[in-house]
Amino acid sequence: MTASLALDGLSVGFPTGALGDPRIVSAVDGVSFTVASGEIFGLVGESGCGKSTLANAIMGLLPTSTIITGSARVHDAEVIGLSDAALRQMRGNTAAMVFQDASTSLDPTWPVGDQIAETIRAHQSVTRSEAKEKALALMTEVGLTDPSERYGDAPHRLSGGMRQRIVIAAALANNPKLLIADEPTTALDVTLQAQILQLIDRLRVAHNTAVLLITHDLGVIAQVCDRVGVMYAGQLVEVAPVAELFANPRHPYTRALLAARPGAQSGAERLAVIPGQVPDLSEEIAGCRFASRCPRRIDACAVTPARVSLGDSEVACWNLPTGGTE
Amino acid sequence: MTALLEVDGLTKTFAAGGPPWRRRFVHALTEVSFALEAGRTLGVVGESGSGKSTLGRCLLALSTPDAGSIRFDGADLGSLSRSGLADFRRRVQPVFQDPYASLDPRWSVGRSVREALDVFRIGSTLDREQRVRELFDRVGLNPELAERMPRQLSGGQRQRVGIAAALATEPQLIVADEPVSALDVSVQAQILNLFRDLQRDLGVAAVFITHDLSVVEHISHDIAVMHLGRLVEFGRASEVLARPQHPYTRSLLAAVPPAIPTRTHPHN
Amino acid sequence: MISQSITATAIVLAKSAPRRRHRLPVTTTVGVALLALLILAAIAAPLLSGHNPETVETARVMGAPNALHPFGSDVLGRDVLSRVLFGLRVSLLVALSSVAVATLIAVPLGLIAGYFGGWLDSLISRSLDMLLVLPALLLAITLIAIVGPGSTVAALAIAIIYLPILARVMRTSTLVVSRQEYVLGSRSRGASAWRILSSHVAPNAIGPVIVQASVLSGFALQLEAALSFLGLGTQPPTPSLGGMLADGRDVLTQAPWVEIYPGLAIALAVVAFSLLGDGLRRALDPTGVAS
Numbered sequence: 001m002t003a004s005l006a007l008d009g010l011s012v013g014f015p016t017g018a019l020g021d022p023r024i025v026s027a028v029d030g031v032s033f034t035v036a037s038g039e040i041f042g043l044v045g046e047s048g049c050g051k052s053t054l055a056n057a058i059m060g061l062l063p064t065s066t067i068i069t070g071s072a073r074v075h076d077a078e079v080i081g082l083s084d085a086a087l088r089q090m091r092g093n094t095a096a097m098v099f100q101d102a103s104t105s106l107d108p109t110w111p112v113g114d115q116i117a118e119t120i121r122a123h124q125s126v127t128r129s130e131a132k133e134k135a136l137a138l139m140t141e142v143g144l145t146d147p148s149e150r151y152g153d154a155p156h157r158l159s160g161g162m163r164q165r166i167v168i169a170a171a172l173a174n175n176p177k178l179l180i181a182d183e184p185t186t187a188l189d190v191t192l193q194a195q196i197l198q199l200i201d202r203l204r205v206a207h208n209t210a211v212l213l214i215t216h217d218l219g220v221i222a223q224v225c226d227r228v229g230v231m232y233a234g235q236l237v238e239v240a241p242v243a244e245l246f247a248n249p250r251h252p253y254t255r256a257l258l259a260a261r262p263g264a265q266s267g268a269e270r271l272a273v274i275p276g277q278v279p280d281l282s283e284e285i286a287g288c289r290f291a292s293r294c295p296r297r298i299d300a301c302a303v304t305p306a307r308v309s310l311g312d313s314e315v316a317c318w319n320l321p322t323g324g325t326e
Numbered sequence: 327m328t329a330l331l332e333v334d335g336l337t338k339t340f341a342a343g344g345p346p347w348r349r350r351f352v353h354a355l356t357e358v359s360f361a362l363e364a365g366r367t368l369g370v371v372g373e374s375g376s377g378k379s380t381l382g383r384c385l386l387a388l389s390t391p392d393a394g395s396i397r398f399d400g401a402d403l404g405s406l407s408r409s410g411l412a413d414f415r416r417r418v419q420p421v422f423q424d425p426y427a428s429l430d431p432r433w434s435v436g437r438s439v440r441e442a443l444d445v446f447r448i449g450s451t452l453d454r455e456q457r458v459r460e461l462f463d464r465v466g467l468n469p470e471l472a473e474r475m476p477r478q479l480s481g482g483q484r485q486r487v488g489i490a491a492a493l494a495t496e497p498q499l500i501v502a503d504e505p506v507s508a509l510d511v512s513v514q515a516q517i518l519n520l521f522r523d524l525q526r527d528l529g530v531a532a533v534f535i536t537h538d539l540s541v542v543e544h545i546s547h548d549i550a551v552m553h554l555g556r557l558v559e560f561g562r563a564s565e566v567l568a569r570p571q572h573p574y575t576r577s578l579l580a581a582v583p584p585a586i587p588t589r590t591h592p593h594n
Numbered sequence: 595m596i597s598q599s600i601t602a603t604a605i606v607l608a609k610s611a612p613r614r615r616h617r618l619p620v621t622t623t624v625g626v627a628l629l630a631l632l633i634l635a636a637i638a639a640p641l642l643s644g645h646n647p648e649t650v651e652t653a654r655v656m657g658a659p660n661a662l663h664p665f666g667s668d669v670l671g672r673d674v675l676s677r678v679l680f681g682l683r684v685s686l687l688v689a690l691s692s693v694a695v696a697t698l699i700a701v702p703l704g705l706i707a708g709y710f711g712g713w714l715d716s717l718i719s720r721s722l723d724m725l726l727v728l729p730a731l732l733l734a735i736t737l738i739a740i741v742g743p744g745s746t747v748a749a750l751a752i753a754i755i756y757l758p759i760l761a762r763v764m765r766t767s768t769l770v771v772s773r774q775e776y777v778l779g780s781r782s783r784g785a786s787a788w789r790i791l792s793s794h795v796a797p798n799a800i801g802p803v804i805v806q807a808s809v810l811s812g813f814a815l816q817l818e819a820a821l822s823f824l825g826l827g828t829q830p831p832t833p834s835l836g837g838m839l840a841d842g843r844d845v846l847t848q849a850p851w852v853e854i855y856p857g858l859a860i861a862l863a864v865v866a867f868s869l870l871g872d873g874l875r876r877a878l879d880p881t882g883v884a885s
Binding site: 415427491 | 774782785789794798
Binding site: 046047189190191193194216217218219220221222223225242243246247256257260261262263269270271272273274277 | 480
């Protein structure tokens with residue numbers, strides 16, 4: 001099985017600070033994982049953990065002042081350091097992205113159908129009518145009833161769920177090898193969320209697309225993902241098959257995150273909390289970034305932990321608990 | 327025992343654009359009735375457009391219903407005198423969703439907490455300062471943070487400040503509109519714990535408006551399910567969640583993401 | 595656990611707080627410096643010029659710039675430098691006072707219209723719209739035709755022209771701030787409308803108005819010059835930048851300095867005001883864009 005996305009030691013730093021006191025915010029730090037074609041890989045973490053920055057780095061959407069090191073290969077082609085022209089060639093073609101807010105990712109003045117057709121014509125040599133035909137087929141595929149009726153509608157005439165379907169149709173227009181979905185359902189109600197997730201699930205099977213699904217919601221992860229990566233303060237702390245992650249969370253942060261969900265332990269008076277705050281990423285942090293809040297901290301944590309394999313899981317921790325959930 | 331809050335036949339309609347002769351209307355609330363006893367927490371659940379936020383605004387007397395009545399401690403909100411309304415405002419306090427928008431960016435967070443005390447001229451200046459320190463302590467914040475500006479605090483800390491501000495006048499009812507939905511899971515857990523503590527220690531009643539059923543389950547004694555402006559189901563939380571009667575409640579429960587993975591055969 | 599969290603927070607804040615400082619871009623610094631220079635020059639005009647701007651010196655008619663008269667002399671032999679300095683004085687005074695008057699009236703109008711809405715809003719907004727639809731210059735000329743020319747009338751006309759613009763900015767900004775949860779919170783905490791407007795809404799809504807007022811000050815200066823150019827603003831022999839442009843127009847080829855220096859003064863003032871406005875926009879954002 002070939003990897004549609006392979007990250008190796010990907011790091012992203014944002015220059016910041018005042019003149020005479022330059023600093024670098026280390027937003028992503030040495031992240032490595034692969035996503036196979038036809039697989040949904042969930043990337044979960046809290047705000048500021050670097051999950052969206054990671055996605056933007058892969059798509060080449062970060063400002064030019066950003067310092068990116070390491071490697072990101074999409075369908076066996078390196079994408080870090082590509083020229084603008086090469087990035088444009090990649091975006092919407094081999095790799096496509098779906099953002100959280102469908103109402104701002106569509107041009108409000110354009111008919112929605114034309115926006116899909118536009119994406120097709122940008123990468124394929126087809127006539128206008130062929131592009132329109134393909135767009136209509138895509139609209140049917142993402143479950144819009146009456147596509148020819150909807151084709152000429154402006155985005156504001158559609159509901160939030162329909163708009164997100166249009167965005168997904170546009171993303172899939174050129175059969176990308178990789179689809180990155182950044183919080184695609186966060187703005188939607190639960191019933192719509194379930195529908196959109198089912199749609200993404202169905203499409204990746206039909207097109208054999210690799211999906212990188214970025215979310216803060218462990219429920220979304222549980223619903224559709226095959227494997228999961230957990231990020232904390234820019235570092236990937238655990239990668240595991242989804243069932244394994246929920247049944248046997250290994251990293252102390254993963255455990256804390258799972259325990260903090262309401263309903264995690266039924267009938268519990270109080271929810272488990274994580275003491276302390278996420279560290280300031282513009283400061284130099286040696287070793288494991290979770291150490292300052294970790295109940296299992298030992299001296300070795302001052303050195304960045306190596307990833308170790310435990311069954312199907314890979315965990316970056318020096319002091320792994322043995323056995324199941326505490 | 328009489329209820330602390332009695333809502334009866336509450337109806338509210340908004341004009342939703344269109345020319346005057348063909349104006350379209352949104353029925354935000356239609357004939358909503360329920361009662362809440364002192365010290366209990368009611369979870370109001372619904373999706374966007376269900377009218378749950380309009381209900382919250384009516385309960386805070388920020389919005390006037392077109393029909394129906396809200397009785398707080400036996401007194402009808404619609405017929406309150408000026409001083410009666412002031413008294414109501416002191417006893418019913420809001421907590422809002424967005425910890426970034428619910429504090430004046432130009433005010434120190436301590437001043438925001440003190441606002442209600444200043445408005446109602448409760449105690450001397452010194453008493454108020456003392457009370458603000460107590461309130462910060464009460465919600466688990468270091469009182470020294472009172473001098474800081476909102477932008478210097480994290481989202482979770484701001485929401486604690488918002489709760490401290492709501493507690494300043496020792497209210498009997500708190501109306502909280504999505505107070506944890508903008509927060510990360512681990513921060514959300516801290517705020518939900520705080521709400522549990524307040525329920526237990528202060529006996530304050532709460533209307534907790536949210537779209538998140540797992541939050542409601544954790545925090546509420548009673549649940550009201552809203553759909554398109556109507557209250558479709560009301561009852562004890564355990565009862566409603568275990569045996570939902572209305573089809574909409576059932577579909578809502580079915581759509582909730584699972585707590586553990588549902589996929590038995592991962593795709594290869 | 596909570597106390598632990600507080601300690602950790604305090605540490606994070608102690609570290610990050612002192613690093614937060616407003617760094618204004620170079621262009622803003624240039625704008626502020628330029629404006630300060632122009633205002634200082636206008637105030638100190640009698641000290642700097644060394645000549646009476648109204649003294650006619652027949653021997654120096656259209657005299658080229660020299661050491662004694664660095665900007666040369668005009669058609670009546672008057673010193674151009676002193677006329678520019680004194681003209682700048684009048685122009686800045688008219689521009690700033692007209693915008694100040696407009697702002698002082700616009701802010702309460704916009705606040706009331708935006709916060710209370712309903713018929714009050716309709717009344718205020720429609721009345722201001724009526725002012726807005728009239729062409730600016732035509733409005734000024736009509737007013738001057740009725741009252742008679744002069745710098746005070748010009749200032750008043752300019753104030754009337756900018757009043758609806760500023761009031762509209764204030765109204766929009768008030769609408770946005772009024773919807774913020776802290777205003778709702780204040781209302782539900784029983785604060786009076788006056789208290790909410792003065793302590794929450796006005797301080798948070800006024801930023802865009804100040805920015806707009808700063809930019810409009812530059813345009814007001816231009817407008818004053820235009821009116822004086824047409825002979826409707828500041829009346830001779832009082833020097834004014836617009837009047838000087840009118841004087842210099844006929845001798846542009848023989849004595850370009852008569853035209854160039856007042857023109858340059860106007861241009862510099864407009865640029866300074868607009869750079870200032872741009873800087874204010876950044877500085878007045880309480881949330882701090884970058885963080």
